[in-house]
């Protein structure tokens with residue numbers, strides 16, 4: 156019993172470490188939003204770039220297959236990050 160408990164605790168510790176890496180990477184990805192907003196403004200480009208989003212989703216699906224991760228879940232997560240990125244960009248440009 157104690158061995159199973161020890162193993163569960165070890166897995167949870169590893170999950171905690173991975174969750175921290177995930178948050179760190181999502182923050183890194185999101186931190187580009189303001190720079191992108193400024194560059195798009197100087198290039199007179201709209202915040203929304205559907206062609207680029209299509210590329211991102213296609214790349215996401217390929218990576219999900221490569222790493223045997225549920226494609227639909229992967230796309231949902233990336234969609235949240237993209238929408239968040241656009242929110243930050245539009246709020247920044249309104250400042």
Ligand SMILES: O=C(O)C(=O)C[C@]1(C(=O)O)C=C[C@@H](O)C=C1
Nearest residue numbers: 191202203204205207208237240
């Ligand atoms: O690459 C861009 O143009 C971005 O603004 C980044 C990003 C993304 O989060 O991947 C967000 C919004 C765009 O519609 C396309 C992609």
